[in-house]
Amino acid sequence: MALVSIENVDMRYGGPEGTLAVSGLDLSIARRDFTAVVGPSGCGKSTLMKLVTGLHIPQKGAVVVAGHEVTKPVSIVGMAFQNPTMLPWRTTLDNVLLPLEIVEKHRHRLRKHKDEYVAQAEALLETVGLKGFGSKYPWQLSGGMQQRANLCRALIHEPELLMLDEPFGALDAFTREELWCVIRDLHASRDVTIVLVTHDLRESVFLADRVVVMSARPGRVVAEHPVPFERPRDLEIMYRPEFNEMVQALHGEIANARELA
Numbered sequence: 708m709a710l711v712s713i714e715n716v717d718m719r720y721g722g723p724e725g726t727l728a729v730s731g732l733d734l735s736i737a738r739r740d741f742t743a744v745v746g747p748s749g750c751g752k753s754t755l756m757k758l759v760t761g762l763h764i765p766q767k768g769a770v771v772v773a774g775h776e777v778t779k780p781v782s783i784v785g786m787a788f789q790n791p792t793m794l795p796w797r798t799t800l801d802n803v804l805l806p807l808e809i810v811e812k813h814r815h816r817l818r819k820h821k822d823e824y825v826a827q828a829e830a831l832l833e834t835v836g837l838k839g840f841g842s843k844y845p846w847q848l849s850g851g852m853q854q855r856a857n858l859c860r861a862l863i864h865e866p867e868l869l870m871l872d873e874p875f876g877a878l879d880a881f882t883r884e885e886l887w888c889v890i891r892d893l894h895a896s897r898d899v900t901i902v903l904v905t906h907d908l909r910e911s912v913f914l915a916d917r918v919v920v921m922s923a924r925p926g927r928v929v930a931e932h933p934v935p936f937e938r939p940r941d942l943e944i945m946y947r948p949e950f951n952e953m954v955q956a957l958h959g960e961i962a963n964a965r966e967l968a
């Protein structure tokens with residue numbers, strides 16, 4: 708059974724006369740899969756993320772996550788967005804621990820087992836190359852470091868599903884590539900399903916098992932492309948002609964989707 712199933716979903720903002728963001732949206736995501744979602748600007752990619760996480764409930768159709776229809780925010784999901792929005796008055800470690808104060812299952816255990824959770828947060832920070840930075844405040848970290856910490860925060864409650872909405876958009880090219888490798892390794896080493904929304908087609912092909920292309924608004928899925936490159940992948944793969952052919956083909960599809968709008 709799919710971990711996520713989006714079935715013929717319509718989502719309109721601002722009442723009956725408002726903007727129809729997605730229409731007839733269908734998508735199925737298998738456990739452990741890494742899916743990238745690409746498409747023209749404003750096609751409803753972030754809307755898709757919010758539908759899966761239960762931040763929006765569709766007017767038509769259904770979103771089913773782990774066998775349950777989504778009717779409220781889903782706790783098995785971790786989310787990371789473009790802007791890390793760390794709380795400036797909390798240390799990096801305390802920012803990473805924040806979801807545990809919210810997710811019910813952990814909230815009850817947190818007080819008694821604080822040491823265990825702190826150790827877990829420190830281990831995560833180490834995985835993303837931030838060993839020893841837990842006591843710093845977010846404003847003492849670079850943008851790339853904040854985004855790394857943000858990933859830890861999205862993972863601390865051990866979500867089955869990690870939703871990443873343009874998480875590397877604001878970073879320089881080198882930092883972005885470094886973080887691609889962090890995500891690649893997280894996916895390889897953990898039992899996690901990942902959905903990544905991105906404008907960066909190289910990022911989508913480097914990281915994903917499958918690239919889903921959306922139409923211009925109202926968004927729906929117009930194509931799904933399995934990524935044929937073997938894993939583990941390293942950054943050199945981007946120099947391969949087949950890699951660039953796939954990126955160019957996706958680019959052409961999105962340009963067409965824009966024109967049809």
Ligand SMILES: Nc1ncnc2c1ncn2[C@@H]1O[C@H](COP(=O)(O)OP(=O)(O)OP(=O)(O)O)[C@@H](O)[C@H]1O
Nearest residue numbers: 720721726728747748749750751752753754755924
């Ligand atoms: N709260 C809202 N109220 C009204 N319209 C909205 C709202 N949120 C999104 N929209 C509109 O719905 C459409 C889809 O928005 P969404 O943010 O999902 O697109 P996107 O593909 O993520 O965009 P981008 O690629 O530019 O980040 C857009 O046209 C947007 O203007």
